[in-house]
Amino acid sequence: MQNTGLKTAAIEKISHKEYFNIAVSVDCVIFGYEEKQLKVLLIKSDLKEFEGLWSLLGDLVTPNENLDDAPYRVLLERTGLKDVYLEQVHSFGDVHRHPSGRVVTIAYYSLVNIKSHKLNLTDNELHWHNVAELNSMAFDHKLILDTCLQRLQEKVLEHPVVFNLLPEKFSLRELQDLYQAILGQELDRRNFRKRINLKNWLVDLNEMEEDVPHRPGKLYKLKSGLKKISTDLNRSKPVKTHLV
Numbered sequence: 001m002q003n004t005g006l007k008t009a010a011i012e013k014i015s016h017k018e019y020f021n022i023a024v025s026v027d028c029v030i031f032g033y034e035e036k037q038l039k040v041l042l043i044k045s046d047l048k049e050f051e052g053l054w055s056l057l058g059d060l061v062t063p064n065e066n067l068d069d070a071p072y073r074v075l076l077e078r079t080g081l082k083d084v085y086l087e088q089v090h091s092f093g094d095v096h097r098h099p100s101g102r103v104v105t106i107a108y109y110s111l112v113n114i115k116s117h118k119l120n121l122t123d124n125e126l127h128w129h130n131v132a133e134l135n136s137m138a139f140d141h142k143l144i145l146d147t148c149l150q151r152l153q154e155k156v157l158e159h160p161v162v163f164n165l166l167p168e169k170f171s172l173r174e175l176q177d178l179y180q181a182i183l184g185q186e187l188d189r190r191n192f193r194k195r196i197n198l199k200n201w202l203v204d205l206n207e208m209e210e211d212v213p214h215r216p217g218k219l220y221k222l223k224s225g226l227k228k229i230s231t232d233l234n235r236s237k238p239v240k241t242h243l244v
Contacts, residue, residue, distance in 0.1 A: 025105040026070040027058035029148040032114040033165035038181040044125035050138035071108045080120025109148040111164040171217035
């Protein structure tokens with residue numbers, strides 16, 4: 001019988017046993033928007049090494065679980081959220097990122113409307129936090145958060161991805177407040193509105209704001225069909241942000 005030089009998978013596993021003892025996890029960066037603040041959903045770490053620190057929603061991928069199924073399971077178990085789009089952003093594999101051993105994690109992010117998505121907060125340590133006020137976090141979760149935030153910032157002025165954070169009807173003032181919260185900087189009102197108008201994303205509803213402490217502004221909504229487009233574009237490569 002001709003020797004092909006091939007080895008079986010069983011022999012491969014035996015000869016590289018230490019390589020098959022690396023765990024894989026997923027971490028979910030769930031962004032929301034409330035009171036002119038970009039927020040992220042966090043939970044208190046249950047590890048002694050990170051006592052008192054906040055962490056992202058995550059878990060180990062089970063042996064019989066597909067990678068992209070894991071973040072949806074995590075969200076459903078922890079918050080009751082389902083049918084939420086999650087974009088895979090980046091992998092993090094520093095050797096010492098987890099105190100229990102070698103764990104490579106895959107980060108996902110999503111945008112949810114805090115008011116319209118009623119979370120089933122089964123854990124009283126699960127809360128929304130202002131992104132701008134976060135410093136130390138458990139594991140390398142601050143790095144993961146910052147990486148996902150950068151991905152969001154790279155997309156917001158080129159693709160209509162942020163409208164998931166707003167109600168169906170909104171003013172240009174509210175839209176600019178949202179962009180400023182995401183980008184972390186003040187934007188010139190005239191330039192911002194010009195840039196948004198050129199995108200041709202919005203429909204003028206011929207309605208005005210009511211019961212607001214300032215001069216009422218016109219109300220708009222996202223053009224029909226763009227919600228699906230914005231979700232599909234989340235799968236595209238990040239683009240350079242051009243600030244207004």
